[in-house]
Amino acid sequence: MNNSNTSDTIRLDNLTIGYKTHDGIRTVAKDINASIKSGKLTCLVGTNGIGKSTLLRTLSGFQPRLGGSIVINGSELSGYTPRDLSRIVSVVLTSRPSSINFTVEEIVALGRTPYTGFWGTLNDADKEIVSESIRLAGISHLAKRNAMSLSDGERQKMMIAKALAQQTPVIMLDEPTAFLDYPSKVETMLLLTRLCREEGKTIFMSSHDLELVIQLADILWVMEQGGTISVGTPKALADEGTLSRFIERTGIMFDKEAMRITVCKSGAD
Template sequence: MIELYDFSIGYGSCMLLDKVDTSFGKGQLTALIGRNGTGKSTLLRAIAGLNRHYSGEVLLNDRKISGMQPQELARTLAFVTTERTRIPNLRCEDVVAIGRAPYTNWIGRMQDIDRRIVTDAIRSVGMESYALRTMDTMSDGECQRIMIARALAQDTPVILLDEPTSFLDMLNRYELVSLLQSLAHNQGKCVLFSTHELDVALQMCDSIALVDDGALYHLSVPEMVSSGHIQRLFRTPNLSIERLCASFITDRQ
């Protein structure tokens, strides 16, 4: 679904990712992890077509994104950023309805099927009671869930999310990642999200993509744990990380 070939990106003399070759497949939930400033958000924005300052190729469903028209890209990929959305007088259901824009007619009129998809997307993130509220009256976590609902309403085979759990409490983090897991496993979507929640990545994802010193290591969760890349990422003794990895190995035995 997502393929990177000889992919390099950076700023000036700072190379964030250098000559990366990897792919993220259909039906897979992948966590993108790494220290702050190592290029996680930059990579997601490049895959989403929002940053074209890279070398190499990015393909979505065997199509180079550099050759995709905006509507084709919008029907292929949905992206939830970390930007806070506070739009006065715009109701949540209207924000989610924006996700249907690639499918509406030339005047943007929604059909019954579009309205059902919007309603289902809002329900799937547990925000039915917020549908008529405006975004400027809600918390960061509530707004984040609405933005995720908008991505679901877009109904694309590829979904990217930049730290989608950052404003959520522990229970809601697991509920959200469970939803992403269901989208990947039950609907065959390719879901890639950046996170600092290593416990969530280890327990609920199929694979982990780890950014470190210009390299991208993409392995299944068991392979990533046994590789030692996670432990080396932090470069200092970290008992909590060691315990997480040890606990994962014990649970899989």
């Protein structure tokens, strides 16, 4: 499916996120006003512990918001039943599965659960969707392999295929390039970009691979101390100084013209 037009799939109005602690409520970020569009790869970056996972979990419906609204596909997030939401948003988490004694095809088929139930039998249409999802993820040659035998990169593609089999317009991913070697990181990012542009998916992902997302993201969300979130194209955020402020430290420089991060070697000529 070719989708040259983009539209707002998710809209955040005065959103406040956070969580309960023993001492009360900890606010991570407040008054977030932004939108996430279909057909554009949107990447969230920020330092460790800044609250990226809290934001992702809130947008996915796993964690309650503290205030404001989240509208997905024209409806308030809180208005969806869990079953209905599972047909709108699929989530790919970072954690490595401890044991998977299933084939790749069987794991991807679990993406059909919102339509069949956990023990549901796949009909011919379901099987075709699973096969097509595996093809889109570029792992047709792995379909019959045991998932335990996969490399980290292959396993990540399998989980993306499972999200595709769920047939949701929105896919959210928490650090999808974690644990991957550099070529696998690039392959995964290019796959997500292709799914946005060719399949019209709305993809929102967090990442620590700053150099990659600067090059490949259509839209960046930069989460900074104090709960500030800056949103824009990588070039726009570079031009206004947001990326320099976020990236630069002693010995680390950001060239906003070349859109490159460089490390200054101490004592170099």
